[in-house]
Amino acid sequence: MEQSKFNQRRRKVDRRAAFFVRLGGLGVILAVLFIGAFLVFEVLPLIKSPKIQEIEQTVELPVSVLAGVEEFTEGAWLLGEDGHLRLFEIDSGDMVDDWPAVPLQEGERLVRAKLGINRNWISTVSSLGRLFCLPLKVETQYDEELNRSYSLTEGRVYSLLEDGFAEGIEEYCAHVGEEGVVAVLVKPDGSLAKLELVVEYNEFLDETSESFEQSSISTAEKISHVAFFDRNYLVAATREGEVLAWNPENEVLEVKEIPAGAPVTAMASLIGRGSVLVGREDGTVDRLLWLPSEEGPPKVVLGNRFEEKQEGLSAFATSNRQRVFLAVGKEGALVGQATRGEILNRFDLPEDWSFVQISPREDKLAVFLSNGQLELYPFEPGFPQVGAQSLFQKIQYEGYSSPDFTWQSTGGSQEYEPKISLVPLIVGTLKGTLWALLPSIPLAILGALYTARFLGGKTRESIKSFVELLSGVPSVILGFVGALYLAPAIQDRFLVLALTPLVLVVLTLILGAWFAKQPPARRARIRQGKAFLLLLPLYGLISWLMLSQGANIEKWVFGTSMREWATATFDITFEIRNSVVVGLAMGFAVTPLIFTLAEDAFRNVPKHLVEASLALGGTDWQTARRVVMPYARPGVIAAVMLGLGRAVGETMIVLMATGNTAITEWNPLQGFRALSANLAVELPEAPHGGFLYRTLFLSALILFGFTFALNTLAEMLRARNRRAV
């Protein structure tokens, strides 16, 4: 009785243990596989296109000249015909503030107004032809319960023109900054007038002085629309749809490669003022850029012409955060991204809209109707900067002289155009890998062959252990040695270093030929397993020479170091921390790995094959070459692939031993930035969940996928090899 109870308990324990082992084991394995799934999960949001949901809220508001919403989309500001800037609470429709901003005369009213790109000022034209610029600042206050309330902050209003000058103005552009106001007006006859109000601050007197200047921009064409680029370069479109440009001194700039199109119906600058959008009657959108050129004035070129068309295109709504825009037409709008040059989505709008605005936080779309009603639509921009074009294709960036692959994810300001091409990083990774494998593969495979086939038990074991020890050296140490020891050392003895392997091979061959000529009796005295000891003095001497005299030899040949000579003669860039340094440092990491695995493959060749070959009269070397090598080939290929995987993912060495500039160049004397090093540098700084964060996750996924595929292939090869044995 007692016994059976005991046995029952034992069986119960056994069942439970089995359950836990299964659960734990499977759990661990699933958890590990989850890593890949998680990377995919973080990357997926990148492919969502911008979305606009069903209408969420409507409010009745007075009719205005210009209107918009504040940061939290809880208040709406309106500029009335009467020159008052008013603030309304959206939930209740109540007015909470009223600022008589523009001093109008009797009978005068505002007819047109424009919002600055950064939404901190408004320019407006009155019926009497006067131009005003007023600051727009909605202040948010919090009470004790953190409820928000809003008010307008009043500020200096600039009045630029006396009565009547700008009468009948339909189009204009203006820019307000600390240095004053610049405005260009399109007169009814199609000519241009330029106004500048320069504000200078005298810090000693703590005074500001203003000077006003008026000039005309001469053109024979009839202009219909104008917009400013950076530094107040002016772009204008004629009534025929042509594009013209001027610099701030009113000199004509060259406009290149812009095919003529339909008449222009809308024009707008994007944030950063590096691009101007041009919308045409037939619904096409062009993105214009200005290119700096090394000599001469900059040019204006066509960045992209967007494929899709918006019927009745008449206005743009731009974002104040990124280069996303809406091209708004009669009954709908296109959502586009300027850097990528792609239209990402289209949606419908009510027919009688008068202003459309993307809310400052990009979470809402505010549509003001002609009867004053405000409609709010939830808006999800997604990650429009990131797409196949911006990741893998050449892109014409603002301020760049030609389309290029560039990684430069963050810049000095919020208005920076992110450049997220993965091409330079992938090229960098491959370049580093290539230079690591170049010396490693022959060294590791031949070394493994010799160790496996010609060395006796004890020596072989100790060499294997030593190589295994070498493979344990942390990569941070290799990176540090590469950067602080190898890089400066290689700098003055580059050529000597490059020639040393060649010299060694030739000397070894000569030695081999001499050895073959020796009478068999003497040859027999040096056993094959000891051949490498024969070479020791030679190799020791050569490496000592290279280390101590390399720079002198190079100086003797070139008069200076090869680096300076090559830089002067061929105009080659020679960075101190270059790909060759990385290759050498990474060789220390990759060679032992390939060596160990290849040695296993050579050892696994069945004995009977080797013995058969020897019995048929093959020499040891013939057996190694013709029997062992072919037989072990899959295993050796697998070893190389695993080495490749290690080199691709290596982080610290490439981080430390190169300059980490992201360039798409194969020149081995220049550095590079690898995917892995880029992750280490940029991910800690990337805001959680943002486009950069997810793009970096994408590059991690690429690394993961690449090494996973490579390793699986290698594993399959090895498995087949093992089965064959």
Add this chain to the structure above:
Amino acid sequence: MTKPQAGPSLGQFKPDRAGHMGLLVSAGTVLTVLLAAVLLFLLIFSRGARTFWPRDLNLVRHVDGRTFLAEVLDVREDGSVKMRTGNRDLDQERRDFFIFNEAEITLEAQPENAVWVERLEHGPVHAFFKAVRMPNAEGSDGEFSDSESLLVFQAQVAELRSQYAASQTQLGRMANAENDEGIRAAQQESSRIRAELTRYGMHVELPNGHAHEIDGEDVVKVIFPNQLGAQEKVGVWFGQLWSFITAGPRDNNTSGGVWPALIGTSLLVILMSVLVMPFGILAAVYLNEYAKASVWVNLVRIAVNNLAGVPSIVYGVFGLGFLIYGVGGFVDFIFFGEALPKPTIGTHCVLWASVTMALLTLPVVIVATEEGLRACPLPWREGALAMGATRWEMMRKVILPAARPGILTGLILAVSRAAGEVAPLMLTGVVNFAHDLPIDGTAPFVHLNRQFMHLGFHIYSVGFQAPNVEAAEPLVYSTAALLLLLILLLNLTAIRLRFRARKALEQ
């Protein structure tokens, strides 16, 4: 018609039929690998050890009239001489390393009274010793220039400094406890010690002839290198090595020791081992003993092997995205909601770094444990089962104990991997200078949510981000040597263990 017999054509010509050349070339590759490895180890260990060696101070005159007391570091093949001159804060260009041409300088004698004074900041002073200023036995200030007083001076300064540190710790504790009286007492105590410290100073004459006084509280160590014999130098070497291991970094990590990095690395490795071992063994036992051989198990095994090849930085990315932002953020949201948006545990810290490292080393442990399990011969299992043991009893009493060498190998390899790996830590919690250690005397003693220092990252941050890389370089070599030594010892143990286990199996 018969085909004419083909004679020996050029295509058939094999100059190396017997293979002597091929043999020698492949022997040469082994030699190259070994030589490269030996040179690497020699470089790191010799430079790492050289840091602590007291070097003679040479009186150096430059043709432009400058005079230095310099350690000659390197005489290069092109005739340039690299020297460390000390006195960084007193130099016009704030430099303490110079490279001169041999022609520009004359090396003069090694004066007996040349002194090398290590300070808390700005590196060492190289000068001529004059006297120390300190309170004498009666309590009034006086100046002394004999060597016994110098020893007393050093001992008293060190004592006062440690008293001062203790009073600061006390102050912090009182401030945490919001004990106003305690705060006032600790403040009084520490200002008393400060005042006492100002009575100590060291008068020296700089190589350019100016007199200079080093604040007593700045003096860490005083050595007269030119008076030392070889035996005394060895003593100094060990002393410096000891303080390198046991002291914290100073002066923007360009001097001092690596104690906090050593502690951080150890804590990381211990936490990682605690996490990885049970799961790794469980997974290996499952794969090898419980799962029936099938395509699925093969696939899983391939996957586990693959994970060993996934770049370490990818684990770091996972640790940041899933563990810190995902799991950590979730825990914060559930348990520490009132502290948000300031994260409590959802931040870079030693806990998540350890979990990331555990994931990274999991394949290593699984593979090694599996090897250990596979090595147990079938008769043992059959024997155990035939004696009536259940499967679990067989595992626990027979197989797992027999597989112990394999498991231990896995642990050691995992530890050595985790100690050397840096990239994933950069994303999950390592910092170049941690004000608070993750282990200290205040409850709960082990602070899992603190950032930490790490030997490997210390190499990167000091070698690449320190403001004065030249001054820090010797220390970087020493740190690298220390780390390398630890890892080589671990790996050597693992290799020996595995070798012995295999040998035992063969018998």
